[in-house]
Every structure is written in C-alpha cells, then in structure tokens.
Amino acid sequence: MTVRALVSALPLVRGALLWFFGMLLAISLIAFFLVINAMQLSSPGTAQRILSRAVADLTEIDALLPLIQADLVEAAQTSEEDTVTVPHFPLAVELPREEAATISAADLRALLLSEAAEAIYKEGMSVWALADPEAEQNIDIISPEGGVHRGLGALSDDNHQALRIAAVVLGFLSFALAGLVFVSARGMGRLVALAAALLGAAVPSLVAAVAVRFAFRTASEDQGDYMLARLLDLGNDVAWLALRNYTILTLVGLWLLVLGLGLVLLEIRQRGLEAVAGIGDDSPAVDNGTAEA
Secondary structure, eight states: OOHHHHHHHHHHHHHHHHHHHHHHHHHHHHHHHHHHHHHHHTSHHHHHHHHHHHHHHHHTHHHHHHHHHHHHHHHHHHOOSSEEEOTTOSSOOEEEHHHHHHOOHHHHHHHHHHHHHHHHHHHOTHHHHHHOTTOOOOOOTTSHHHHHHHHHHHOSHHHHHHHHHHHHHHHHHHHHHHHHHHHHSOTTHHHHHHHHHHHHHHHHHHHHHHHHHHHHHHHHHHOOOHHHHHHHHHHHHHHHHHHHHHHHHHHHHHHHHHHHHHHHHHHHHHHHHHHHHHHHHHSOOOOOSOSOO
C-alpha cells in the first residue's frame, strides 16, 4: 500500500474510531448515570425517608396508632421493667418506661417509623421475617408490587457503599472514553461528539424513566388493594428523581450540541475566509503601466 493510500485512509479510520469510542462512551454513561441515581436513592437520608413512608403504609400505623399508644401507656404503668416494648408493631422497639408513659402520638409515630427505617436500611427487608417468622409474603417477583418490594430491599447501607465504588470505576472509565473521543475528533467537532455521546446516554435513559413511572402509575390506578396501591404510589414518586435527573442531562446535552454545531459553523466560515485570503495573497500583481521600464 502506498503512502498516498495510507494518508487517504486516515480520515476513514479516524471516523470509525470516533463512532466506536462514542458508542462505548454512551454505554458507559448510561451505566454511570444509573449508578448515580441508585446511589442518590440509597443515601442514608433519602433512603430512610423512603423507607419511613413505606413502613407507614405497610404497617398501617396511622390507623393503629391510637391503639398502640393506649396499650403502650398501660404497659408502662403496669410494668416493673426499666424498658417497655411497643405493642402491635412488627419490629421490636423499646422505650424507657417513663418516656413510654408520656410520649405523644406524633412523637411515637415518628420514633417508630425512624427506628424501623433505620433497621431496614442496615439489615434489609429481612427484619420483617425476623420480627414475625410465621408471616408469609406472597408477592410476585415480576409484578410491580414485587418491583417495589425489591426496590425497598435495595435501599441499604451495604448497597450504597457498593454503588459508590461502582460510580468511581464507571466515572474513570467514562472519563477515559471521553478522552479517546476528544482525540479522535477534530476542532470544534470534539464538542459535538461529546454532546452526541451524552445525548445517546441521556435520551434512552429518560425514555426508560418515563416508562417506569408510567408503569407504576398505571398499576397503582388499577390496584384494588389499598396498601399495594400506596406502595406503587411510592414507587411512582421515587421514579421522579431519575426522571428529573435524566431530563436535566438531556437538556444539557442538547445545549452542548447546539453550541458545538454553532462553533463548527463558525470554524468552517473562518477557514473559508482564510482560504479566500490566501488565494488573494498568492495572486500575481497587475501591471498598471506605472512600473519603471
């Protein structure tokens, strides 16, 4: 193969590498954004707020709270132990006898939900089985209810730590692939290539988030069981976080793409002007007859 053939093949090779690295970058970003969303959801504050709301629905605590408080006060008055176990609650929560006799309904509700959410976050959904070994959970694993159940189980400290490691690894991988895309492109086309990869990751993820949220909302509206309907509403609300994040990423990608295309057009125009100026400089001078003989 001649040198001229090799030189003529370079643009094709560069273009093929640009597409290849761009696709890898988009796939890497999809995984990276998914992990970031999961990491946000599994962070201690967010996860325990979600679990607290789920526990309130699962235990129907608002309906049982008057009975729980009345029996707790009675147990505190009759018990000789230093602590009293809260009755009619699936998880064992103990209170000092003096506090149990005087705690308000609002404070009791907040305490029970907080203790339950923290226990589930640290130990997983298995705490329900440990609290009531004879209880059965008949939830279809491929149903929306099963998805909510598995999602709540995924909100744990162990998963959060694992997701942090995965986010770091995928972040470095995406950064390296972005560098390869940058090197493979030329001029302001680099910005266009990076924006296209970002959109290639954000748009499919946004569509998936919309589909998941729509599935939860539809399943909630068609659900006859009140408790499961509330859990599906919770899943619908949680999906909003991913929907918001992917919407922001899509808008950022579109803005970068428009900016990049504008810069590319300016770059092309500048090259055209430089080419015209170069031709003008190289043109022969016209003899107007005033030159000396």
